[in-house]
Amino acid sequence: MILVIKYAVTALIIVSVSELAKRSDKLGALVSSLPLVTLMVMVWLHVERQGNQKIGNHAYYTFWYVLPTLPMFLVMPWLMAKGVNFWLALAICALVTMGSFAFTALVAKRLGVNLMP
Numbered sequence: 096m097i098l099v100i101k102y103a104v105t106a107l108i109i110v111s112v113s114e115l116a117k118r119s120d121k122l123g124a125l126v127s128s129l130p131l132v133t134l135m136v137m138v139w140l141h142v143e144r145q146g147n148q149k150i151g152n153h154a155y156y157t158f159w160y161v162l163p164t165l166p167m168f169l170v171m172p173w174l175m176a177k178g179v180n181f182w183l184a185l186a187i188c189a190l191v192t193m194g195s196f197a198f199t200a201l202v203a204k205r206l207g208v209n210l211m212p
Contacts, residue, residue: 101139108135133157159203159210163195 108131116123133154140150167188174184200210 097143105132105135130157156210159199159208160196163199164192166195167192 112123112127112131115126137150137153140153170191171184171188174187175181179187196210203210
């Protein structure tokens with residue numbers, strides 16, 4: 096039953112944010128930039144009694160994994176403004192994110208943080 100509730104709540108939030116983004120670019124971006132998924136995961140972990148260490152680790156590694164996604168949010172609008180096809184721009188952004196992840200993993204490793212699963 097908890098799995099069905101998790102699916103329903105998650106779907107409701109994603110659909111709500113996408114509908115909001117249709118009506119207001121700025122408000123939709125603001126709401127989607129909130130760490131809703133991370134917050135939901137931490138709540139579900141807590142509800143399922145996973146313990147503070149597990150929840151803390153999730154938050155810690157999420158910080159490191161968010162960093163390499165940030166360049167995509169600048170590359171995508173730049174490509175779209177240049178008239179690049181949406182799907183090609185999305186593919187380029189995926190490559191940029193993968194490259195950013197590799198770079199972040201190398202830097203993090205030098206700081207004593209192992210990001211590779």
